[in-house]
Amino acid sequence: MVTLTIDGKQVTVPEHTSILDAARSVNINIPTLCFLRDINEIGACRACVVEIEGIDQLVAACNNTVLDGMVVRTNSPKVRMARKANVEFLLSQHDSECTSCVRSGNCTLQTVANDLGITSLPYTKHLPHQPWNQDFPLIRNNDKCINCLRCIQVCEKVQAEGIWDLTNRSSHTCVGVRGGGLIEDSDCALCGQCITHCPTGALRERDDTDRVFDALADPDRIVVVQVAPAVRTAWGEPFGLPREKATAQRLVTALKGMGFDYVFDTDFSADLTIMEEGSELVEHLKHPEGVKFPMFTSCCPGWVRYCKARHPRFTDQLSTSKSPGQMFGAIAKSYYAGLLGVDPHRIFCVEIMPCLAKKAEVDIPVMNDACGDPDVDVSLTVREVDRMIRAEHIDVFSLAETDFDQPLGTATGAAVIFGATGGVMEAALRTAYYLVTGENCDADAFKDVRGLDGWKEASFDIAGTTLHVAVASGLGNANRLLNALEAGEVSYDFVEIMACPGGCSGGGGLPIHDGEELAGVRGDVLWGLDRVAKLRRSHENPSIQAVYRDYLGAPLSERAEELLHTNQHAWKMPREA
């Protein structure tokens, strides 16, 4: 243990503790901007500088460690001057039009600048005004970038992508696509982790809310919306609505209030996905001739993009099943249009997703199997829906609970866990067990695949056959797994991969909380919903049984193939051969 003095308080902390953490342990908060624990501890912004007795120059608290007897001052005149001036430096290269910024009110730069009492800016503004493709789902505005470099590090270290890099030097240093290319020509998987780890509004999603408001205002449109599993874990966060209050049913009320005609649950189509993907797996296992294992889940479009761009040799092994969102769209504009007795072209299908890559998925030209229009018209992130709720001035605290519309609003516990890493695997195994044995397993029989480990392995015995499975979340972990597969170091039958660490509950389309990783607590909400669900196996879902009975026939039937499956080679990533 090391004992030191910080602002006159004696502090005892373990060796190798950073000055920042030592100070926090006695409730002395040193502001940070670039710091991101374990990922970006580079002392770049210099907002966290402190004074150490005996040393003239100031020291970054985030990446320097304590020493016995050290005397630290976090608020000396020298520190105050330098910290404030450094933030003023950053502001001189920052477009401070907070009133029109998506991160206003949730911006670390804004908070730090406000905290320091900065009321005027002494330095000349220099903004790079770089062009950016405003149609791309991921928008970078370097006029707001403070070069904290977190996006580069998250993309490279956590996601093994390396899309971002410093593209210039000296006072022209800025972050851009590595080597200076265009984002639309890059391998970007659109996981959105750079957005959720950005301290300012330099990175954001393309805003599609106006398209939805326009559809809502169009009397000829039947606007249908589906809500993905992970959305119910996080949509209330920006309002400060406690997690237990921020239920899917209160969101249904809010959405109805905005004017959506029908509010459905993507969980329904997650159950449908399990029927199709589970049957696909069982088919592969029954007829392994010419089949390459493992089979990979395909419900995460970030993962599909990554696989096609970076590990194309595994593209053939992706399940052909569409993602739940796309299955929903295909069913909404066919089966459900039939139930309503309307022209499917009148249906405008919106999805609310914890995800950025979904914005690209809905634009894939072949995702139009129901009626020729895009099966899903618009994909909104949770951040956008929350902005819509604010724009509609809805008081979320007074919302009553409303059930999802039917029949596409009924789902099982197996579907809701899609939003947490391991959930798709567990859901698929619950149904695969049934498909193989004709009997139901214990709903918790496959719980070994739960948990936040980035790369999990398990083996299960189903009717005398041992099934080797793996689950990875975060593309860096996926990359390791795929490399190990390629090198022959591991072998599996079935692998679930989610692009975002922790799965969709760590999704790049969810509300942003700087410095916090919430995938675990959000995922717990989903595991909790599964635990109390009346039905916990997808094949038990009566709406699913009905859609097969009345419309699709059976899993993998001709109509199911046409509507619910896709050719993963039918479109290309920018640099895909």
Added chain:
Amino acid sequence: MARLHVMQRSEAQAVMDSLHEALGRRLAVSSLAPCPVEFTAAYVNMCATQSCGKCTPCRVGLRALSDLLNDVLENRADEHTLDLIERTARTIYLSADCAIGYEAGDMALTAIRGFCDDFEHHVQKHACGFTQSQLVPCVSGCPAGVDIPGYISLVEARRYTDAVRLIRKDNPLPLVCGYVCEHPCEMNCRRGMVDDPMIIRGLKRFAVDHMETDYRPNMAEKTGKRVAVVGGGPAGLSCAYYLSVMGHDVTIYEARHKLGGMLRYGIPNYRLPHERLDAEIQWILDCGIQVKCDTKVEDLAALRKDYDAVYLAIGAHLDRKLGLPGEDSVGVLSAVEMLRALGDEVRPDFSHERVCVIGGGNVAMDVARSAIRLGAKKVTIVYRRRVADMTAQDEEIAGAKAEGCELLELHAPIAIESQDGYVTGLRVQRQIIGGLSRGRFAPRQADAPEEVIPCERVVVAIGQAIESGPFEEQGVPCKRGRIDVGEDSAVPGMEGVFSGGDCQSGPATVIRAVNAGKVAAGNIDNYLGFNHQVTLDVELPPVQFKGKTSCARCEMTLREAEDRKRDFDLIENGLTEEEAHQEASRCLRCDHFGFGAFRGGRIEQW
């Protein structure tokens, strides 16, 4: 009012001088860092500050050029801008009235033309295409990429064995490099911006000389693969070491009597004692490496058949001839021959002889200083350029001078005089230095009569060649006598044959040979179907911020010249413990502070 004033240096002038000095120090150590376009812009701006303002090209043109360069940097430029930049620089060069202007224009032109790809990249991609290689400046400067801040921190923590262990992750010859490395790392040391660069080689030597205990490396499981290394010099030894820790069986074939290559047969004992060299080589061989000395490989194909892979590292051991009359006289010998004999502990007697050494490189200094030690009455180093143009390191030249060698600069040898077949003198022609030619100042014949320097012996030290002919005949591609391989060291058209070191690069430094061997080992390992990683296995002490302090560099000392020139014993004294710790504490830890922090500061494995 006085008629004249005594010139006085104002305080402002003193500050100006100190800033100029600081700028010089800064520039001296930072050439790996900047973006070429940024640097050109800064260079032009710097030149503009020196303009008196009288003449148009310098006063206005440099500013205009700076604006155009800024357009490139701020993504406002197109192809026309690049044309205009070139015309502007050319105009300044062509029409400025004094050197402040025309030199600025000329250097700007050099930059614009030399960096044309970088300018294009900026214009087209709006990004810099130049590889940033200043992650950790000293490490970037080291061909073998040794973790310099890492081992310096271990020296500071008095963990010398760990320091050596860390060095061996990237360089299996820490002792050799501690004694004779040319230390390109020090040229990039950021401490140089503050006062003086670190004495990195001295700290390496200190660690090697003060190891607490010996240790053995972690060896990978045996792979059963067999690799032949042809040539036991630094490249061959490095390759053999890493291949054997990766689990492969290695046999070194060495044409001479002992291993070491130029470390033994090129570097005299007084710089690198043979018993220390022997110990370092033995430590490597103890990894289970087989050795066949006195075995010259004649048939490459046959060798390849016996092994899973072959590494050719035959060095550059052929002497170059002067091509002058009288060169076949008795008493003429090459530096290669002389140093080779010394390497085998054969010490000819030069007593009462006058020796002329021809050449200006490190080898010329080595033979001159060895000749003194062999009893020569007089040693004259004859060089056709100036001492300032010599390629030998400054300390080698100073050492030779201190030991009594004469330096006869600007004298070109034109013939070797002899009587009855024995050397009697060296005929030389005085030269006068001229202008730049292919990057160096070239001498030409002076208007002066020829002279003869009486001597009994002439040692020719004008470079070495590679004995690549026999291999070329067997299908190894060669270019200008050098074995021609790709970046991965693989010999094109000969599967499983790799090559590197002096035989590929031409005569170079130990540390470049180490790099060659390391690169080859990694690629041979992959070729054999493996991907063994050589990993960091030493825990490093935490970094401590010390702030800016002022402390100059400790130098290593030499034994007194009068004493050291009488024997072949080691001449350089290592740092004392006090000096070593002061030096180690000067390290600015660029692995942690600055850009190093961004990318982790070190390569943990390769």
